[in-house]
Amino acid sequence: MPTETVYGLAADASDPHAVARVFAAKGRPAGHPLIVHIGPDACLAEWARHVPEDALRLADAFWPGPLTVILQRHPSVPLVVTGGRDTVAVRMPAHPVAQRLLASFGGGVAAPSANRFGRVSPTTAADVVADLGELVDLVVDGGPCEIGVESTIVELTQDDEALRGAPRATILRSGGVSTEDLEDVLGCRVRAMASGLARAPGMLASHYAPQTPLLLCEADEAPARVAKLASSGARVGVLSLGGIGDSDALVAWDAGGDVALLASSLYRRLREADAEGLDVLVVVPPPPQGLGVAVRDRLRRAAHR
Ligand code: TXA
Ligand code: MG
Numbered sequence: 001m002p003t004e005t006v007y008g009l010a011a012d013a014s015d016p017h018a019v020a021r022v023f024a025a026k027g028r029p030a031g032h033p034l035i036v037h038i039g040p041d042a043c044l045a046e047w048a049r050h051v052p053e054d055a056l057r058l059a060d061a062f063w064p065g066p067l068t069v070i071l072q073r074h075p076s077v078p079l080v081v082t083g084g085r086d087t088v089a090v091r092m093p094a095h096p097v098a099q100r101l102l103a104s105f106g107g108g109v110a111a112p113s114a115n116r117f118g119r120v121s122p123t124t125a126a127d128v129v130a131d132l133g134e135l136v137d138l139v140v141d142g143g144p145c146e147i148g149v150e151s152t153i154v155e156l157t158q159d160d161e162a163l164r165g166a167p168r169a170t171i172l173r174s175g176g177v178s179t180e181d182l183e184d185v186l187g188c189r190v191r192a193m194a195s196g197l198a199r200a201p202g203m204l205a206s207h208y209a210p211q212t213p214l215l216l217c218e219a220d221e222a223p224a225r226v227a228k229l230a231s232s233g234a235r236v237g238v239l240s241l242g243g244i245g246d247s248d249a250l251v252a253w254d255a256g257g258d259v260a261l262l263a264s265s266l267y268r269r270l271r272e273a274d275a276e277g278l279d280v281l282v283v284v285p286p287p288p289q290g291l292g293v294a295v296r297d298r299l300r301r302a303a304h305r
Contacts, residue, residue: 004176005150007122007124009111010101013081014107018110019080019081019110022112030080034112035068036109038109045074049074049075052158055156058156061181066147067151067177071157074088120208120210120267123268147260148264149266151177152176153172155172169190176291179192180289209301210274212237214302218284222244235279236250238284239273240254242254250276250278259286
């Protein structure tokens with residue numbers, strides 16, 4: 001199903017057999033928990049044993065939208081969805097087709113990104129078909145995803161009483177909602193996990209990876225890097241927020257200084273780099289603000305070998 005972030009591989013969250021098929025189709029190791037998607041009229045208390053004030057505040061501000069909250073799992077949520085954990089990830093997507101689908105279905109839909117495990121997330125229906133093809137029964141085409149990087153994941157699993165000075169919210173994955181916006185709504189600083197490995201088991205050092213090797217560098221170094229690679233005969237592409245100017249690259253993707261455009265086109269560019277048969281894609285990461293944080297995170301993982 002389409003969402004505003006990336007396409008999701010959807011299964012009835014209350015049906016362990018359906019959820020098991022998602023793991024099989026993706027080639028995803030069991031124990032990597034899935035996000036439960038809920039419709040516009042759904043109630044958080046059906047999914048979480050305890051709904052902290054902060055969760056209501058965030059839902060109010062950012063739902064429907066690219067935010068996932070991790071809460072204490074309601075006993076009715078199958079363990080296969082949460083990878084055996086006592087916490088559950090919940091998100092209310094904003095894409096109109098996802099909303100209609102969820103509203104008419106009535107229940108929760110467990111959906112990881114609709115790509116093979118470790119590969120680039122799909123932002124069009126065609127990407128899903130290319131990656132999962134025969135493994136899925138149906139692909140609902142909702143057009144290209146507007147945001148293009150996954151939701152921000154915020155953990156809020158503490159009881160209100162247990163908090164007393166402890167951090168209230170932790171970002172496990174940067175994404176479509178910026179840290180700055182979260183802090184504005186919560187009225188406090190929000191911690192980002194240095195490494196998502198332990199707490200968000202799907203967050204691996206190497207992820208979102210195209211076949212084409214990525215080379216991350218600063219804008220002022222890019223032209224010289226490209227020139228050197230091109231002179232050795234390599235097919236080189238360059239991807240940046242903008243301002244690289246002319247270079248010896250075979251293809252140059254420039255987002256014209258628009259970080260939202262860079263985010264929404266990021267995964268498409270990584271796929272195109274593969275399709276072009278590039279030997280290397282030189283990438284200049286955007287500054288670490290707003291949506292730039294999520295783009296940098298995905299680039300780091302995509303570049304990791
Ligand atoms: O934008 C998105 O979030 C997309 C669309 C389809 O909604 N979905 C998505 O799902 O990115 P997936 O499965 O590719 O990533 C889900 C992430 C994983 O990294 C997983 O570790 C984390 O969510 N997660 C899910 N449940 C969790 C839990 N109970 N505790 C910690 N992390 C959890
Ligand atoms: Mg994914």
